[in-house]
Amino acid sequence: MNSELAIEARGLSKHFGAVRAVSSLDLDVPRGQIYGFLGPNGSGKSTTIRMLCGLLTPTEGSARVLETEVPEDAKSLRPRIGYMTQRFSLFGDLTVYENLQFIAEIYSYPAVDRKARIEELLDKYDLERQRDQMAGTMSGGQRQRLGLACAVLHHPELLLLDEPTSAVDPQSRRDFWSNLFRLAQGGTTILVSTHYMDEAERCHRLAILDRGVKVADGTPQELQKQTGMHIIEVIAHDPYAAQAAIQPLPEVASVTQLGVRLRVLIPESTADPVALIEQALRAQNVQASTAITTATLEDVFVAVTMKPTEEGA
């Protein structure tokens, strides 16, 4: 059963002095899937990824990555994983081809197949025209494709991607994700961190991190079903007035404005949320239509990341 898991972490923690970057994280990443880390900046995504590839030593807890204890046996793990850093980490003063060549040599890729593999990657990742261009002069999207090409050159079983799309345009992001699906299809396990909801929704499974704590995990569909919240959509001509009417209600957990629409989150324990809101709107003389709707991943994210403050209050 365990061999079905590419990553298995128990109670993983990392403290930097007084800062708890990651707190007792449990993680099960099945093989061959795209697993997402969703969370705002500073939620511990990068720290977790760095612990999983042995770059950082956990303060507490342990992790098994591809049946290898980390960080103890991280050395034997290195040829089997690919890692793409948040920052562009290839050599700006080498050409695209030279970068790929360097990576191939470092990973001791068989010399006879080296050229063919580099040509294959140049073609697959649409870098043919940039072959002799200095990597430092390329656009964000091109750099990111080169980063991915270098990370997968040695056919890793596991790919760790730390916010790979944070510096690229939407079209490049779409292309990037189709590349990821192709890799997953080929059996590569992918752990990808992001702060984009649409990307998180594309993952097979995901974990939501908030201030170093995993606040939810599951498939996107499971998470959407298990928000523990009613989602009520309010459409008003004056959304500002509507928000002013709804916000003070003690039952309301969160109000988010999207153009003329408001998404209101109310805990499931509340019996008739629509009636409650309509009443509040009438009391303030606000014209609006109200309907219950299904949760998006963004609603999930809002619902789970505000729990700690509720407890604190």
Next chain:
Amino acid sequence: MSSASRLLAIVKKEVRQLRRDRLTFGMIFGLPIIQILMFGYAINTDVRNLKTAVANQADTHLSRQFIAELRQTQIVEVVATADTAGALEDMLRRGDISIGVYIPHDFDRRVIDQDRAAVHLLVDGTDPTILGVANQLRSMPIRFDTTVRPTQRQGLLEVRPYYNPERRTPVNIVPGLMGIILLMTMMLFTAVAIVRERERGNLELLINTPLSSAELMVGKVAPYILIGLVQLALILGVGQLLFDVPVRGSIVDLYIAGSAFIAANLALGLLISTATYTQFQAMQMTVFILMPSILLSGFMFPFDGMPFIAQKIGEILPTTHFIRLTRGIMLRDASIWELRPDLLYLVGFTVVAMTIASMRFTKRLD
């Protein structure tokens, strides 16, 4: 096998990057040439033409003859005259002159009277070199032509300058300068080598590859060994061409010493690289080592004349040992075997520094 190819990959990458970094590449060749020209022409401890003023209160035939002889030494250049000792002191204080020659009115009588000094030299002692030169003037003979010269007593000591009889400064400077230039470039290039990759984010990628610490370290410094040897040839060539600096000993010995010194500097640079987090910090550290290497290695001042503590610090620095080696081989025709303690120190230093650097460079970020 795969380790060798990974090492080669790093070397190849370094050479490629270096070739594209025009400024650094130019520095490799420009720095030694500029330094050697600067030091060779500017530094001259054989001082001449010191600005001098004379206050001749005696104004006799003998005193005028004395001044003429003083001029002939070329050590002084009389630029002004004064009436009193006080006027000389004023000029000295203003920095108009370095030496004031005061000849009292009873000069002639004092010359005969052996107990009293006939001439007073007022010397700007802020520069000890000038003071040293002024002391040379003391040995000038002054006698009345009419008096029978006593047979010149042979001095108790006779000085026979070996190796550099003309006392040319470049002959002394160039072998030492070789040490300083190699130290500067070798240490600086490797000190920033690892730090630069850390700053640019390359390191996070590299340490996640199967590359080992030792492969990375050795691969990064290997190209510089060759560069160091080229620099050595450059300094020797320019030194011989422009300043006629000899290589009396074996050139092979010199290159053995050079290789050991280059290795020591590269190891030192790597050590700095693993102890710092930014290129700026690395630069500061190199200056921190460069200064004592210039001042305490025997390059500027005779080593034996330095205070005990300064000598002990000097002994730690590789440059001190290298300068001993180069001066020995180039000027005194010593063999490397005769100078083996210094060579052994350089080898030992390299091994220790390299070991500490590899140990310090853990493949982790925390």
